[in-house]
Amino acid sequence: MDRETWETAQELRRQNKLFSRRNKQHDYLLSGLIRCACGRAMSGEYFSNHQYYTCTWRNNHHSQLEERTCWAHSVRADAIEVDVWESMLDLFSNLEKLESQLRIAQQDELTSLDPKLEELNAVEAIIVQTEADAMEIGQALKRATGLVAKSLEQNMVEVNQRYDAMCKRRQILQSEISVTQLTDDAVQGVIEFAQDVFVGKKMLTFKSKGTISKC
Numbered sequence: 001m002d003r004e005t006w007e008t009a010q011e012l013r014r015q016n017k018l019f020s021r022r023n024k025q026h027d028y029l030l031s032g033l034i035r036c037a038c039g040r041a042m043s044g045e046y047f048s049n050h051q052y053y054t055c056t057w058r059n060n061h062h063s064q065l066e067e068r069t070c071w072a073h074s075v076r077a078d079a080i081e082v083d084v085w086e087s088m089l090d091l092f093s094n095l096e097k098l099e100s101q102l103r104i105a106q107q108d109e110l111t112s113l114d115p116k117l118e119e120l121n122a123v124e125a126i127i128v129q130t131e132a133d134a135m136e137i138g139q140a141l142k143r144a145t146g147l148v149a150k151s152l153e154q155n156m157v158e159v160n161q162r163y164d165a166m167c168k169r170r171q172i173l174q175s176e177i178s179v180t181q182l183t184d185d186a187v188q189g190v191i192e193f194a195q196d197v198f199v200g201k202k203m204l205t206f207k208s209k210g211t212i213s214k215c
Helices: 003-019 056-060 077-090 097-113 116-144 146-178 184-198 208-213
Strands: 042-047 050-055
Touching: 050 056, 050 077, 077 097, 077 184, 097 116, 097 184, 116 146
Parallel strands: none
Antiparallel strands: 042 050
């Protein structure tokens, strides 16, 4: 197994560990959200009668393929979750500040899509040019014979392959760009929820905490 294949397999394994709730015996408020100092995600695990967040690299380490090591300690879940949630409650107590922070995060999310938008524009330009090339080759094929015709046919095959590849890439980019977490409705929902919490209309549950944390 080469490095690329192994790393892909480990990434899939990590995602399954992070997000497959049926494999969890304990709930973790920050599951899939918190990151280690080394930059990798941290996942929840239970040992020594306590819940912890541990760097996923430590669980996915392969001594022959991975030279990188992470020596960061596991973090007690009950400690860090309280700190995070208290910070969020502080935001909840000031709706103006909360909305300001959410709008900043919303803009950051949109800004992060800029490279994909630029690539999408480039891909669409290539598609338009490829369609024009196909039309030109098609017209030339009507008049060509012999070696010229064979050469044009090969060009047409290459154009078709390029067109198919660009269309697939466009579809992927459009799908990725369309998925955003902090929509205007999501921002408004968090603000309304925060307001309800402080007027006693709703009780905070683990599920509702997790929903707000992901925002």
